Amino acid sequence: MLKRLWLLFAQTVTIAVGVVWTWEAVGPERAPAEAVTKAPATPGAAPAPVPHVTSAADTESILSAAVDRAAPAVVNIFTRRDARRDEAGADAHVEHHVNPLGSGVVVTSDGYILTNYHVVEGISNPKVALPDGKTYTARIVGTDAETDLALLRVDATGLAKIAMGDSTALRVGAPVLAIGNPFDVGQTVTAGIVSALGRHGLGLNNYEDFIQTDAAINQGNSGGALVDLEGRLIGINTAIFSPDLSEGFVGIGFAIPTSIIERVLPSLMAGERVKRGYLGFVPQQLSDELARDLGLSVTSGIVVRQVIPESPALAAGLRARDVVLSIDDVPAVRVNRVLQRIAEIPPGKTVSVEVLRGQKRVRLSIKASVRPLGSLEKESLPPAYDEESAPEDAPEH
Structure with missing residues (x-):
């Protein structure tokens, strides 16, 4: 009896599988995947939309377009020292010593360039190199150590300038690009996401409201641009977190948001101290x-x-x-x-x-x-704060 039941069961399964195979082969054309939705949970409810999956080609196009918009406005900041040297039996010649400082972002077409204060602190003769190779001597027109921002000016017109974005509209997980000149290897673009918003208590400046990102930021990136997928500036790359003072990037970088930049920039452009x-x-x-x-x-x-x-x-x-x-x-x-x-x-x-x-x-x-200069009105860090694992300025040289 059990044997006959087993044979009956096996034959039923075989017939069912055959029917399915036949339907797949000659049945009606199947609906495209994009049109397949789950049944409404309740009568009259709208079907849940299926998310559109961007192709690799679409992603490449979006990223490349953002870089095309933003990269021409990101510059290299450096100093140069010329030294005359006499060699035995040879005429004197000039040696050029270049000291890379960091990066900057062109914010107006007539030569205003935003960077970090720590990039140009103590520098009297900064130079600026554009992505097309042109170099200019810059002058510092405004600084604000409290937010670690500085503004340079070069005598040039018609420069590619960056579009200003809205950092207050950012969400954690949003894709971003960091553009700068790490290790003086040349303009470099790295990609990541917004890892966190409103980071503070790091002891980097007095008005901390950092965008945290995992886009690679290294020595030389300070003062460079953090941009969204429209190529709009949403932050100035400023620092990295380096355990044990290793100065190596471990996936935690910080940028000053445009919400702070927009409050400081008008005073810097006017050559005035920021009044608070x-x-x-x-x-x-x-x-x-x-x-x-x-x-x-x-x-x-x-x-x-x-x-x-x-x-x-x-x-x-x-x-x-x-x-x-x-x-x-x-x-x-x-x-x-x-x-x-x-x-x-x-x-x-x-x-x-x-x-x-x-x-x-x-x-x-x-x-x-x-607010007086050098005011103590700034965040007090908790006693347990470990200075040896504090964030490091991304590019001091």
Whole structure:
């Protein structure tokens, strides 16, 4: 009996397979893959669209087009020293010693070039080489050490300039390209994604809001362009994270976003110092651990680490260990955004600052002044911060 049941089962399976094969061979033409969708989950629901898969050729075309738009505006910055040398029995001749500094980005067709402050710090005679080989002597027209930005000018017109993008529209995972001159090998393009947004607490400058990317950034890339797939500038490549001070790229690079660049650039172009609002306290990011240590009832806000002497904050009664909850009713959540918010306050304007003092909420009125040079009003790094594993400036030479 069991044997007959097994034979019946085997014959049924064989017939079914045959029917399927026949249908595949002579049945109606199958719908294209793009048209195949899952059945609606509920009556009347629209079918879920199938994502379009970009071909390798499409990807190559998109990347190449972005490079074509952006690369002509990315330059090499260097210095050159000429030395006369006399050799026995020979006429004197001139030796040219070139010292590469980093990269830069042309932001206007009449010769304004944006780069990092640390690229040209202490340099009196920077030179600029365009991708087409033309070189110019540049002059530094503006610097802002607080954001690590500097602006150069060359006497040239009709230069290819980069289009400015919107870094506030970026999303983690978005593809990006880094363009610069690493190790002085010549203009180089690397690809990656946006790995994170709003990175701060790195101790690189006073207004940190970095775009993190895994696009390769190395010595010589500082001051170069981070661009989107439209070839638009979304950041200036600035630093890399190098464990054990190895200075090698390990997939963590940082760029200054255009949201900061656009606030600084007008002052740099005018040759003026960037003026910022100032309250006068040293902020520290409030964490769960810090809240427990201080016995606080909140875990979101900014701890006042120190009130700076002779500051508007001190005059208004702000105290160390106060927790800033809001400024003009805008919640204080991340310390880097709070610092940017303070910088945007017009000097002379009075703002309402809500703080938590112990278990009591207090509202203070603080009249902002102009941020002094070398101000201490910057993020206080947590005590556990390990300086030996801190990010390194990408190209110091």
